[in-house]
Amino acid sequence: MAIPSDQPRDSHVAVLAFPFGTHAAPLLAVTRRLASASPTTVFSFFNTAQSNSSLFPSDATDLPANIRAHDVADGVPEGHVFVGKPQETIELFLLAAPENFKREIAAAEKEIGRNVSCVLTDAFYWFAADMAAEMKANWVAFWTAGPNSLSAHLYTDAIRETIGVKEVNVRMEETLGFISGMEKMRVKDTPEGVVFGKLDSVFSNTLHKMGLALPRASAVFINSFEEIDPTLTNNLKSEFKRYLNIGPLALSSSTCPTETTVQDPHGCLAWMEKRSPASVAYISFGSVMTPPVGELVAIAEGLESSKVPFVWSLKEKSVVHLPKGFLDRTREQGMVVPWAPQVDLLKHEATGVFVTHCGWNSVLESVSGGVPMICRPFFGDQRLNGRAVEVVWEIGMTIVDGVFTRDGFEKCLDRVLVQDDGKKMKGNAEKLKEQAHEAVSLKGSSFENFKGLLEAVVNVSN
Structure with missing residues (x-):
C-alpha cells in the first residue's frame, strides 16, 4: 500500500x-x-x-x-x-x-x-x-x-x-x-x-x-x-x-x-606521497578471502623480482607464510599492513594497479579511482566481475592461468604498468572514472x- x-x-x-x-x-x-x-x-x-x-x-x-x-x-x-x-x-x-x-x-x-x-x-x-x-x-x-x-x-x-x-x-x-x-x-x-x-x-x-x-x-x-x-x-x-x-x-x-581525517593507522598514504604517479601496486583480497599459501609466496616473489613499489593489505595471521627475509629485503620497496584505507589508496595518483579478488565493491572502488586491475577471482560473482574487467570494459586482466605464479604475476605487472596494453587499460579506466563521477x-x-x-x-x- x-x-x-x-x-x-x-x-x-x-x-x-x-x-x-x-x-x-x-x-x-x-x-x-x-x-x-x-x-x-x-x-x-x-x-x-x-x-x-x-x-x-x-x-x-x-x-x-x-x-x-x-x-x-x-x-x-x-x-x-x-x-x-x-x-x-x-x-x-x-x-x-x-x-x-x-x-x-x-x-x-x-x-x-x-x-x-x-x-x-x-x-x-x-x-x-x-x-x-x-x-x-x-x-x-x-x-x-x-x-x-x-x-x-x-x-x-x-x-x-x-x-x-x-x-x-x-x-x-x-x-x-x-x-x-x-x-x-x-x-x-x-x-x-x-x-x-x-x-x-x-x-x-x-x-x-x-x-x-x-x-x-x-x-x-x-x-x-x-x-x-x-x-x-x-x-x-x-x-x-x-x-x-x-x-x-x-x-x-x-x-x-x-570524518575529519582518513583512518590510516599504518601510514600508507604518507608512504604513497613519495612514489611516482601510477607506479605502485596495491594488493588486497577483501575481508573474506586469502589466497592459498603457495600463491602468497608467488605474489611476494613476483613483487620482489619485479621491484615494483607496493602496498599489500594482508591479514597478520598470513604474514608468517611469506618467504623468509621478504619483509626485510623489501623494506624500501613496499609495505605489508594488516589493513589499508582502500578507497583513498585507489584515489591516489601514485597507484598504478590494483591486484584484487574482484569483489564488486572493490571493482567499483577501482573504477571510481581510474585504476586498472589484475584480477584473481575465487568464487561467487568474482569471475563475472573479472571477465567484465578484462573483456567488456578492458580496464585490466585476469591472472595468467587463474592462479598466481611468480613469473605469471611479474608478467602481469609489466603488462599493466609498463606496456602499451597497460596504457590502453589506464585510458579506458580514466573514461569510466569520469562517467562514474558524472553519475553521482x-x-x-x-x-x-x-x-x-x-x-x-x-x-x-x-
Missing part, C-alpha cells in the same frame, strides 16, 4: 540486513542517506547482534536519530554443535530468518506505534515478497553486487534450460549470448549454484528463489551506475518494475559518516535514481 506523498511522517521502514561478508555496511550507508533525506521517517534496522555491534560502535555520535538498530537472532539453535562445513552459519541463519524477522518487525511496530510501510532488504531475502504483501507494504530490494551476477541469478532457469545441467562440463567455454548484455560472459564465469556446483544447497536455493521473486519488488537498486554497462542496464530495466543504479556509493560522501553529480543518472529510490521507500518526491 502506497503512503500518500503529503504524509511521509507516517512512514516506518523495516530494513533487513544480511549479516555476512560486506553486505550490511552498504545497506546501512544507503539507509543513512535515506534517513537524512526523510527525517520524519523511522528506519528500523534489523541485523544480528554481532553484525550490529560492528556497524554501530557504542561511541558513535553521528547516527541519524530516525535510524534504530534492532538485534535479530542468528538462527543457531541452543546447544548446536558446528560440524565445520562451509556456509553452515549462513544456512542456519537463512532457515530461521523469515520467522525471526517477522517477530522483531512486529515488536518494533508496537514499540514505535507505526505499521511498516516499506520493507527494504538485502536482495537475498526472497521471502520478503510475501512478507511485504501480507503487511500491505512495498518491498524494495538491494542487490549489493554487480549487474552481471544479478542477471545470472535472474536468468538461472534460462541458463539451466539452454546449457543443460548434465552437459555443463563440456559447455563451460560457451558464452551466454542468449541473455542481453551477457554476450561475452562464459558458462564457467557464472556463480556456483547457477548451473554447476551444489544446486540444491540452502544458499543456491536462496539465490534461485531470489531471482524468481525480484520482479515482484516495487524497486530493485544496485551500487553501480548506468553508464558502466548500458545494455545490461536497459535489459534489467525491462525485467523489473523499477531498476535503479545509485552508485558508486564510495563517491557519494553523504552515504558515509562524516547533480543531475547525474545515479543522483536522479536516488530520488526514485527515496520515492519508492518513503513516497517522497523531490
Whole structure:
C-alpha cells in the first residue's frame, strides 16, 4: 500500500540486513542517506547482534536519530554443535530468518506505534515478497553486487534450460549470448549454484528463489551506475518494475559518516606521497578471502623480482607464510599492513594497479579511482566481475592461468604498468572514472535514481 506523498511522517521502514561478508555496511550507508533525506521517517534496522555491534560502535555520535538498530537472532539453535562445513552459519541463519524477522518487525511496530510501510532488504531475502504483501507494504530490494551476477541469478532457469545441467562440463567455454548484455560472459564465469556446483544447497536455493521473486519488488537498486554497462542496464530495466543504479556509493560522501581525517593507522598514504604517479601496486583480497599459501609466496616473489613499489593489505595471521627475509629485503620497496584505507589508496595518483579478488565493491572502488586491475577471482560473482574487467570494459586482466605464479604475476605487472596494453587499460579506466563521477553529480543518472529510490521507500518526491 502506497503512503500518500503529503504524509511521509507516517512512514516506518523495516530494513533487513544480511549479516555476512560486506553486505550490511552498504545497506546501512544507503539507509543513512535515506534517513537524512526523510527525517520524519523511522528506519528500523534489523541485523544480528554481532553484525550490529560492528556497524554501530557504542561511541558513535553521528547516527541519524530516525535510524534504530534492532538485534535479530542468528538462527543457531541452543546447544548446536558446528560440524565445520562451509556456509553452515549462513544456512542456519537463512532457515530461521523469515520467522525471526517477522517477530522483531512486529515488536518494533508496537514499540514505535507505526505499521511498516516499506520493507527494504538485502536482495537475498526472497521471502520478503510475501512478507511485504501480507503487511500491505512495498518491498524494495538491494542487490549489493554487480549487474552481471544479478542477471545470472535472474536468468538461472534460462541458463539451466539452454546449457543443460548434465552437459555443463563440456559447455563451460560457451558464452551466454542468449541473455542481453551477457554476450561475452562464459558458462564457467557464472556463480556456483547457477548451473554447476551444489544446486540444491540452502544458499543456491536462496539465490534461485531470489531471482524468481525480484520482479515482484516495487524497486530493485544496485551500487553501480548506468553508464558502466548500458545494455545490461536497459535489459534489467525491462525485467523489473523499477531498476535503479545509485552508485558508486564510495563517491557519494553523504552515504558515509562524516570524518575529519582518513583512518590510516599504518601510514600508507604518507608512504604513497613519495612514489611516482601510477607506479605502485596495491594488493588486497577483501575481508573474506586469502589466497592459498603457495600463491602468497608467488605474489611476494613476483613483487620482489619485479621491484615494483607496493602496498599489500594482508591479514597478520598470513604474514608468517611469506618467504623468509621478504619483509626485510623489501623494506624500501613496499609495505605489508594488516589493513589499508582502500578507497583513498585507489584515489591516489601514485597507484598504478590494483591486484584484487574482484569483489564488486572493490571493482567499483577501482573504477571510481581510474585504476586498472589484475584480477584473481575465487568464487561467487568474482569471475563475472573479472571477465567484465578484462573483456567488456578492458580496464585490466585476469591472472595468467587463474592462479598466481611468480613469473605469471611479474608478467602481469609489466603488462599493466609498463606496456602499451597497460596504457590502453589506464585510458579506458580514466573514461569510466569520469562517467562514474558524472553519475553521482547533480543531475547525474545515479543522483536522479536516488530520488526514485527515496520515492519508492518513503513516497517522497523531490
